Amino acid sequence: MSINPAWYLSLSIVLFAIGALGVLVRRNVLIMFMCVELMLNASNLAFVTFARTLHDIGGQVLVFFVLVVAAAEVVVGLGIVVAIFRRRANADADDLHLMKG
Amino acid sequence: MTAAVFSVLVTAAHPTMPDVGVFAVAAAIILAGAIGVVVTRNPVHSALMLVMTLFGVAVMFVLQQASFLAAVQVIVYAGAIVVLFLFVIMFLGVDREEDIAAERLRGQRPLAVALVLLGTTGLLLLGEVSKWTTGQPHVAGIDSGAPNVNLIGKSLYTTYLFPFEATSALLIIAVVGAVVLARRPPVVATTSPDDSDDGSPASDVADASDGTVVDA
Numbered sequence: 001m002s003i004n005p006a007w008y009l010s011l012s013i014v015l016f017a018i019g020a021l022g023v024l025v026r027r028n029v030l031i032m033f034m035c036v037e038l039m040l041n042a043s044n045l046a047f048v049t050f051a052r053t054l055h056d057i058g059g060q061v062l063v064f065f066v067l068v069v070a071a072a073e074v075v076v077g078l079g080i081v082v083a084i085f086r087r088r089a090n091a092d093a094d095d096l097h098l099m100k101g
Numbered sequence: 102m103t104a105a106v107f108s109v110l111v112t113a114a115h116p117t118m119p120d121v122g123v124f125a126v127a128a129a130i131i132l133a134g135a136i137g138v139v140v141t142r143n144p145v146h147s148a149l150m151l152v153m154t155l156f157g158v159a160v161m162f163v164l165q166q167a168s169f170l171a172a173v174q175v176i177v178y179a180g181a182i183v184v185l186f187l188f189v190i191m192f193l194g195v196d197r198e199e200d201i202a203a204e205r206l207r208g209q210r211p212l213a214v215a216l217v218l219l220g221t222t223g224l225l226l227l228g229e230v231s232k233w234t235t236g237q238p239h240v241a242g243i244d245s246g247a248p249n250v251n252l253i254g255k256s257l258y259t260t261y262l263f264p265f266e267a268t269s270a271l272l273i274i275a276v277v278g279a280v281v282l283a284r285r286p287p288v289v290a291t292t293s294p295d296d297s298d299d300g301s302p303a304s305d306v307a308d309a310s311d312g313t314v315v316d317a
Contacts, residue, residue: 003124008161009228011128015135015154017221022139024213030144030190034151037182038135041158044174052165057252061261063170064253067177068268072275074182078189079282085193094206 008049016042027093029081033074040070123164131157148186155179169250 015038022035044063051059088095130153137150155178162171257265 003120003164006228007124007128008165010225011131011161013221013224013228015131017217018132018135018139020220021213021217024217025210026139028144030186031138031147034138034147034186037151037178038138038154041155041178044170045158045161048162048165048167048170051167057256058260060167060170060249060253061256063167064173064257065261065264065268067173068272071177071182072271074185075275075279076282078185079279081189082193083282 005049005053009046012042012045012049015039015045029084029093030078032093033077033081037070037074040066120164123160127157127160127164130154131161144190145187148183148190151186152179152183155183167249169253 019035019038019042022038023032026032026035044066047059047063047066049059051057051063084096134150134152134154134157138147138154141147141150155174159171159174162168162174
């Protein structure tokens with residue numbers, strides 16, 4: 001197991017960047033959620049890498065918490081998407097401007 | 102593709118195999134899946150690409166002796182969260198292709214790409230310059246002989262007991278919130294909300310409260 005931790009961190013940075021790009025570029029709310037999951041996974045990869053590098057199990061425990069928060073976020077987020085769909089028939093983030101002044 | 106992922110998982114269990122090859126294959130799977138999530142038009146394809154990325158990250162966890170997290174990653178993420186995504190996609194019937202060539206907000210994409218490239222380059226340079234990965238080894242290490250699950254469990258129920266209990270409260274709140282959000286509005290609210298939307302604050306408040314207040 002002799003891979004330099006910097007490789008993992010670089011991969012994590014690139015994965016996070018792709019997720020952030022997806023959130024910024026795509027308009028479908030569901031795909032934006034998936035890109036948020038990509039970003040959470042990138043942070044998980046960094047957590048596990050630091051846990052190995054620093055020999056501290058706390059990093060892996062934090063990944064566990066991130067998983068729980070991701071699950072809760074997806075449940076509530078998809079509930080909101082379903083509630084939006086009752087009113088209008090698409091998942092386009094640009095059309096949700098009810099709170100615009 | 103799934104068979105390839107599983108073969109990678111199996112070979113990663115043997116320390117004698119060249120880890121660099123496993124890392125390269127898993128990194129290629131992760132990046133291909135991530136790019137697929139962003140560029141695919143069909144949301145169902147995006148969800149399947151997300152599964153691919155999650156498997157790749159699980160391989161990375163195995164490579165770093167986090168076997169419990171690899172199992173949880175596959176079970177919770179690929180087994181529960183992506184299935185939830187697919188369920189909502191099919192339930193709402195949005196599995197049609199989306200026109201992603203049209204750019205509705207002018208200059209948004211070049212700006213987003215430039216911003217992300219700038220941030221990525223900055224982070225990579227920062228990691229190169231500041232030597233993040235050369236910390237002092239911790240006393241209670243991962244390599245203390247005990248299995249991964251034992252270490253995580255002991256840490257979870259001692260050091261991280263309060264956050265652990267807090268997550269239970271979070272899950273309860275999420276469940277209650279999802280039930281409230283997904284509940285069908287009362288029959289009164291179904292009289293075409295567009296007609297009553299005349300811009301006056303009173304009707305807006307009435308509209309909003311219809312979905313959340315239980316009729317007595």
